[in-house]
Amino acid sequence: MSRVLRIEGGVPLKGEVRVHPAKNAALPILAASLLTAEPVTLWEVPRLRDVEVMLELLAHLGTEYAWEGRTLHLQTREIRRTDAPYELVGQMRASFIVWGALLARVGEGSLSMPGGCAFGPRPVDQHIKALKALGAEVWEEGGTFYARRTRPLSGRVVFDLPTVGGTEQAMLAAALGGEATLVGAAMEPEVVDLGRFLALLGAEVEGLGSPFLHIRGRKALGGGVYRIIPDRIEAGTFLLAAAATRGEVVLTGVEPGHLDALLDKLAQAGHRIEVGRDTLRFRSAFRPEPFNVEAREYPGFPTDLQPPVTAYLATVEGTSLVSDRVYPDRFTHVGELARMGAELHLRDRVLMVHGKRLHGAQVRALDIRAGGALVIAALAAEGVTELEGVYFLERGYEDLEARLQALGARVLSEAVAVAAD
Ligand SMILES: CC(=O)N[C@H]1[C@@H](OP(=O)(O)OP(=O)(O)OC[C@H]2O[C@@H](n3ccc(=O)[nH]c3=O)[C@H](O)[C@@H]2O)O[C@H](CO)[C@@H](O)[C@@H]1O
Numbered sequence: 001m002s003r004v005l006r007i008e009g010g011v012p013l014k015g016e017v018r019v020h021p022a023k024n025a026a027l028p029i030l031a032a033s034l035l036t037a038e039p040v041t042l043w044e045v046p047r048l049r050d051v052e053v054m055l056e057l058l059a060h061l062g063t064e065y066a067w068e069g070r071t072l073h074l075q076t077r078e079i080r081r082t083d084a085p086y087e088l089v090g091q092m093r094a095s096f097i098v099w100g101a102l103l104a105r106v107g108e109g110s111l112s113m114p115g116g117c118a119f120g121p122r123p124v125d126q127h128i129k130a131l132k133a134l135g136a137e138v139w140e141e142g143g144t145f146y147a148r149r150t151r152p153l154s155g156r157v158v159f160d161l162p163t164v165g166g167t168e169q170a171m172l173a174a175a176l177g178g179e180a181t182l183v184g185a186a187m188e189p190e191v192v193d194l195g196r197f198l199a200l201l202g203a204e205v206e207g208l209g210s211p212f213l214h215i216r217g218r219k220a221l222g223g224g225v226y227r228i229i230p231d232r233i234e235a236g237t238f239l240l241a242a243a244a245t246r247g248e249v250v251l252t253g254v255e256p257g258h259l260d261a262l263l264d265k266l267a268q269a270g271h272r273i274e275v276g277r278d279t280l281r282f283r284s285a286f287r288p289e290p291f292n293v294e295a296r297e298y299p300g301f302p303t304d305l306q307p308p309v310t311a312y313l314a315t316v317e318g319t320s321l322v323s324d325r326v327y328p329d330r331f332t333h334v335g336e337l338a339r340m341g342a343e344l345h346l347r348d349r350v351l352m353v354h355g356k357r358l359h360g361a362q363v364r365a366l367d368i369r370a371g372g373a374l375v376i377a378a379l380a381a382e383g384v385t386e387l388e389g390v391y392f393l394e395r396g397y398e399d400l401e402a403r404l405q406a407l408g409a410r411v412l413s414e415a416v417a418v419a420a421d
């Protein structure tokens with residue numbers, strides 16, 4: 001049995017929605033909990049498939065955990081295994097960074113090539129470069145990566161490009177007993193959040209939010225209680241859904257400063273946005289203007305909002321250009337949006353979008369944010385859309401159906417007998 005989402009479009013979204021904590025901040029912070037034998041408590045952890053997979057992996061390695069509502073208690077008194085199995089690492093990208101934590105805590109770790117969303121090549125060379133620069137011995141055998149160290153992981157890492165996962169890998173590797181200078185580090189809010197969490201455990205972390213990070217680890221790290229930042233990608237998806245349906249929504253529990261690139265584009269299009277301390281009040285323009293987007297690293301327009309913004313632009317009269325410098329081939333949503341009548345032309349990795357009224361169709365999500373894009377398009381379209389690949393939405397968006405229903409959307413999920421997602 002699988003699930004499909006049946007969405008009857010054409011209803012402007014209206015109402016208030018609370019933004020949940022960030023998946024991509026929660027996952028590395030969960031991996032970082034391996035660095036300490038002391039208890040860690042995380043408030044308001046998103047209840048997502050990816051979080052469940054990470055918890056399964058941590059339990060395999062030796063972590064005990066318990067949920068108390070949305071609060072998660074974790075403790076890894078000792079690491080019982082140092083191998084991360086293919087079935088778990090193959091399901092998502094973030095699992096790869098337990099490597100750095102294992103190396104730091106017990107001196108060795110092995111794991112297979114990570115999975116995650118398949119929207120083009122996603123190499124791990126920078127992870128390996130970082131661990132080697134910190135003094136680890138790294139090798140590969142039959143699709144499995146191995147690493148070990150004989151001294152605390154210390155050194156200077158110069159990244160060839162800004163990588164979120166690579167930066168997080170190096171931070172975890174150095175935080176327990178090591179010392180690292182990272183040059184060309186990623187500046188994403190999720191990296192900053194991980195740095196703050198490591199500081200709570202006792203590591204010294206300087207330069208967060210800049211391309212130069214310095215981590216001075218401690219021989220033993222402590223525990224602590226931490227609240228994860230709001231999910232900027234989820235917030236952006238709700239805003240774009242409201243914009244595509246020409247609706248009016250209030251987001252609460254949000255960090256507006258993390259959404260500057262999107263808010264600027266939406267304002268440029270003519271939408272009205274009132275920014276509060278942790279709220280965003282959005283009112284759609286009657287006839288929004290098209291705009292161009294080039295996704296790039298933070299503080300640029302996020303690649304994880306590139307598919308959702310493409311879906312929105314497909315509903316805006318006029319022509320927009322979309323490209324993605326982080327993942328130049330991240331266009332798995334394009335063929336599916338075309339089934340809904342979207343007029344999209346991809347040439348030399350630039351997508352030309354001619355906006356028009358979309359219609360419902362049978363479509364399939366092929367990764368998390370392609371799923372977000374198809375939901376946005378379906379909400380705006382005339383008629384009924386049947387969306388398969390709900391598995392991907394469950395990886396990244398918590399309780400999406402109920403939260404959209406609360407905004408007036410006509411969304412229902414149905415169990416159907418189809419080929420596995
Ligand atoms: C779990 C998680 O947080 N996932 C996010 C994380 O993925 P992830 O951490 O995998 O993305 P990276 O920031 O590492 O990737 C950025 C760019 O660097 C390249 N690269 C990366 C590593 C490497 O060793 N070599 C290399 O060439 C990638 O192919 C890509 O072109 O950041 C991406 C970019 O914001 C987001 O789309 C993902 O949602």
Ligand SMILES: C=C(OP(=O)(O)O)C(=O)O
Pocket residue numbers: 024092093094115116117118304368369396
């Ligand atoms: C691409 C994503 O996740 P992953 O890096 O795990 O594939 C995402 O969150 O959009």
